[in-house]
Amino acid sequence: MGRYVFKRILLALVSIFIICLITFFAMNAIPGGPFNSEKALSAATKAALEARYNLDKPVHIQFILYMRNLLHGDFGVSLKTGREISTTLSSCFKVSARLGLTAAVFAIIFGIILGALAALFRNRWPDRIIVFFTTLFTAMPSFVFATLLLLVFCIELKVLPVFDASSRSYILPVIALMAYPMAYVTRLTKTSMLDALNQDYVRTARAKGVPMVSVIFKHALRNALIPVITYVGPMLAYILTGSLVVENIFTIGGLGQQFVKAISNRDYPLIMATTIFLAVVMVICNLLSDIAYKIVDPRITLD
Amino acid sequence: MENTNGKKPPLLEVRNLHTAFKTDKGEVRAVNGVSYVLEEGHSLGIVGESGSGKSVSAYSIMQILDSNGHITEGQILFKGEDITHYSQKQMQEFRGKHCAMIFQDPMTSLNPVYTVGNQITEAIRIHSDKSKEEAKANAIKMLEMVGINDAERRMKQYPHELSGGMRQRVMIAMALVMEPSILIADEPTTALDVTIQAQILELMLDLQKKLNMAIIIVTHDLGVIAQMSDEIVVMYGGRICERGTAEDIFYNPCHEYTKGLLRSIPSTSNMKKKLVPIAGTPINLLNMPKGCAFCSRCDSAMKICLTQVPDELRIDKTHLASCWMNVKNGTYMKEEA
Numbered sequence: 001m002g003r004y005v006f007k008r009i010l011l012a013l014v015s016i017f018i019i020c021l022i023t024f025f026a027m028n029a030i031p032g033g034p035f036n037s038e039k040a041l042s043a044a045t046k047a048a049l050e051a052r053y054n055l056d057k058p059v060h061i062q063f064i065l066y067m068r069n070l071l072h073g074d075f076g077v078s079l080k081t082g083r084e085i086s087t088t089l090s091s092c093f094k095v096s097a098r099l100g101l102t103a104a105v106f107a108i109i110f111g112i113i114l115g116a117l118a119a120l121f122r123n124r125w126p127d128r129i130i131v132f133f134t135t136l137f138t139a140m141p142s143f144v145f146a147t148l149l150l151l152v153f154c155i156e157l158k159v160l161p162v163f164d165a166s167s168r169s170y171i172l173p174v175i176a177l178m179a180y181p182m183a184y185v186t187r188l189t190k191t192s193m194l195d196a197l198n199q200d201y202v203r204t205a206r207a208k209g210v211p212m213v214s215v216i217f218k219h220a221l222r223n224a225l226i227p228v229i230t231y232v233g234p235m236l237a238y239i240l241t242g243s244l245v246v247e248n249i250f251t252i253g254g255l256g257q258q259f260v261k262a263i264s265n266r267d268y269p270l271i272m273a274t275t276i277f278l279a280v281v282m283v284i285c286n287l288l289s290d291i292a293y294k295i296v297d298p299r300i301t302l303d
Numbered sequence: 304m305e306n307t308n309g310k311k312p313p314l315l316e317v318r319n320l321h322t323a324f325k326t327d328k329g330e331v332r333a334v335n336g337v338s339y340v341l342e343e344g345h346s347l348g349i350v351g352e353s354g355s356g357k358s359v360s361a362y363s364i365m366q367i368l369d370s371n372g373h374i375t376e377g378q379i380l381f382k383g384e385d386i387t388h389y390s391q392k393q394m395q396e397f398r399g400k401h402c403a404m405i406f407q408d409p410m411t412s413l414n415p416v417y418t419v420g421n422q423i424t425e426a427i428r429i430h431s432d433k434s435k436e437e438a439k440a441n442a443i444k445m446l447e448m449v450g451i452n453d454a455e456r457r458m459k460q461y462p463h464e465l466s467g468g469m470r471q472r473v474m475i476a477m478a479l480v481m482e483p484s485i486l487i488a489d490e491p492t493t494a495l496d497v498t499i500q501a502q503i504l505e506l507m508l509d510l511q512k513k514l515n516m517a518i519i520i521v522t523h524d525l526g527v528i529a530q531m532s533d534e535i536v537v538m539y540g541g542r543i544c545e546r547g548t549a550e551d552i553f554y555n556p557c558h559e560y561t562k563g564l565l566r567s568i569p570s571t572s573n574m575k576k577k578l579v580p581i582a583g584t585p586i587n588l589l590n591m592p593k594g595c596a597f598c599s600r601c602d603s604a605m606k607i608c609l610t611q612v613p614d615e616l617r618i619d620k621t622h623l624a625s626c627w628m629n630v631k632n633g634t635y636m637k638e639e640a
């Protein structure tokens with residue numbers, strides 16, 4: 001296990017380096033730059049600024065310089081605000097993590113419960129209702145859903161506030177963000193639960209007199225969760241990218257909004273830092289989900 | 304438990320059992336009037352081609368049918384008490400404690416995510432109020448009894464870490480921890496290598512004697528039950544065609560279907576002859592014929608076979624067959640009134 005984790009971390013470092021490389025060259029290839037927006041700066045000021053941030057050097061030299069600073073833990077400063085990027089990121093991360101983790105946890109819990117119910121009440125009304133909503137949630141893009149929620153609850157009914165960082169104002173963004181992954185987990189759980197309930201070991205459990213509740217929860221559900229756990233990694237990826245959209249619609253000052261702003265401002269160091277940060281989060285999530293997989297399914301050997 | 308005339312009822316009596324499944328295409332009548340008696344410590348073999356309703360008749364006893372299946376008629380008497388009307392709770396007690404079951408495929412019959420120890424102790428803890436430690440000691444003793452070495456270590460292993468034969472031993476240990484009076488074995492050796500098959504059968508015979516339990520062994524392989532059964536019943540189309548001792552069935556088969564089965568398996572009596580599978584395809588259970596179920600595949604079928612199933616005709620003291628050929632040839636005894 002230790003060796004496996006070590007190997008995975010090494011691989012992760014390689015992929016993060018490649019991500020840095022691609023992002024760095026791609027963002028430099030987009031037309032425009034940080035200092036040629038709204039009001040035109042004088043040629044001299046612009047040249048001075050560019051020199052200060054090494055922007056006058058060839059791109060590959062810039063990349064080497066950037067990576068050298070990065071190795072020293074220096075993300076640089078925002079070209080727009082001049083603030084330390086690490087402080088901006090950490091405050092944004094708190095907001096995003098709260099939103100994303102809440103959505104992820106709820107999506108998994110409700111998804112598993114609803115999926116198990118749908119399987120147990122297959123082809124009866126609880127199943128039909130669940131199927132209707134999961135189909136709806138998987139078909140509807142998150143920006144449409146988010147906008148609808150905002151319209152109905154904040155503007156028409158006025159029962160929930162537009163985002164103001166209070167706990168209540170997290171409700172709608174969390175719902176918007178979790179709808180799709182929850183629907184997906186529900187469908188996954190239902191399919192694998194139906195499959196598990198038909199397995200020979202369930203019949204064995206019944207034959208030895210195990211009460212129905214234990215047959216369902218101990219014997220079938222534990223097996224049914226194996227495919228769900230493999231989805232946790234991709235689900236977190238979805239939530240990360242989904243929060244880019246949802247944060248912007250609800251004007252939540254998290255990583256997602258910061259990222260979109262950074263791109264439109266051509267705030268190079270901020271783009272890089274956000275990308276690296278998201279990549280690291282992603283890698284950690286995938287690693288954890290693989291380890292969880294190993295824990296629920298003893299047949300899996302990690303190497 | 305004694306009934307009114309003072310005679311002890313048999314351990315298990317199945318009376319005119321009918322089991323059907325509701326499906327999109329209609330009602331699948333898998334078992335159509337099966338009756339037999341199983342005495343304490345005795346063994347009963349059920350044979351027949353695949354699809355003849357052997358497993359369904361066995362699952363009916365345990366009430367572990369798929370959710371679309373139901374017993375539609377008949378009784379199952381355990382020590383004289385009809386268990387078909389048992390509540391969920393009574394049934395849970397019956398399963399595992401009085402009647403245990405092992406299955407065909409030991410590769411899939413154990414839960415892959417729990418250790419062997421966990422699964423055996425679960426069976427013990429459901430049916431007794433033993434502590435975890437007592438249950439564990441009991442499980443280890445049972446594993447040793449079924450011939451597993453190093454039982455303590457095996458307890459901590461997962462099913463995928465064991466061989467097929469070893470898993471079937473674990474299944475047997477798990478089934479027998481409560482020392483049930485009946486063990487139902489549904490094709491217990493079909494999925495195993497030939498050498499392992501013999502070992503498992505021997506183990507079952509040995510445990511049957513040690514624990515004085517009755518066994519119902521279900522198989523499509525006549526060879527397997529020849530040495531194991533006090534009585535053999537031959538099933539086709541959810542009905543019993545013929546019953547008798549191994550000697551009756553092997554040396555004096557009196558139903559055309561049994562004769563066909565015997566021609567289709569290798570045995571000492573037909574070693575030099577060619578094996579011939581029974582021609583034709585098994586019967587459609589959605590649409591049971593009025594007459595003998597085997598009629599359409601039978602070389603000796605007569606007119607009466609199409610319209611009427613004969614009652615069980617007595618061939619001799621232990622031997623009964625439902626085949627009109629016995630009437631035609633006069634090879635049955637008229638029952639004294």
Ligand SMILES: Nc1ncnc2c1ncn2[C@@H]1O[C@H](COP(=O)(O)OP(=O)(O)O)[C@@H](O)[C@H]1O
Pocket residue numbers: 324325326331333351352353354355356357358359360369371372588
């Ligand atoms: N859940 C079910 N739904 C419909 N038909 C079933 C079901 N289970 C078993 N059957 C049918 O019952 C018949 C008898 O099956 P079974 O008892 O398993 O045969 P076998 O003698 O090989 O053990 C088969 O034709 C099978 O298709």
Ligand SMILES: [Mg+2]
Pocket residue numbers: 357358359489490
């Ligand atoms: Mg079968």
